[in-house]
Amino acid sequence: MNGYNIRLGTTKDEQFLWEMLYQAIYIPEGQPRPTRDILNEPHIEKSLIDWGRNGDTAIIAEDHDHQPIGAVWVRLFDESNKTYGFVDSQTPLLGMALMPEYRGKGIGTVLLGEILRTTKEFGYKGISLSVDPTNPALQLYKRFGFKKIGVDGTSWDMLVTF
Structure with a gap:
């Protein structure tokens, strides 16, 4: 599969998911990246804090050496802990990123397709997300x-329904 494999994430992937959350923060070209302290901001850290609760699902892309290179994940929120992209307590919110050197190679397309398929199989009716309208991922x-x-x-808050 083009030098990478896709697998279901586990709680052992939490550290990598935090790296992916940092990579998912869109910074326009020419702008400096924020420090990793940004991950401690309440509206950002709730994307992954206490990973492994009911409904948390991740799919990981790995290179041929089994090193993770990208991830897509979904998580449920409710009115008490909602964040950017929240629709309702029955619609998982998507996060997604690839290490910079793996972007633009079709891996994100495969990851997104897999999480949509998996989420639909779990019985959800859709997925929401939040994206900067200047982000190429749009x-x-x-x-x-x-x-x-x-x-x-x-x-932009966005939604796909199944």
Whole structure:
């Protein structure tokens, strides 16, 4: 599969998911990346804190040496802990990132397809996400049927239904 494998994530992948959450923070070209302290901000850390609760699902891409290179994950939220992209307590919220050197190679397309298939199999009716409208990933989400349902700050909330 083009020099990488896809597998279901486990709680052992939590450290890598934190790295992916950092990589998922979109920074426009020419702008400096924030420090990793940004992961401690309440609206960001709730994306992964206490990973492994009911509904948490991740799919990991690994290179041929079994080193993780990308991930996509979904997590349920409710009114008490909602974050960017929240729709309702029955709609998982998506996070996704690849290590920079693996972007633009089709791996994200495979990961997104797998999480959509898996989430649908689990009986969910859709997935939501939050994306900066200048992020190139927006085109990928649109290809998979995500539609803009609102604006939160400078980001778009998007939803795909099954």
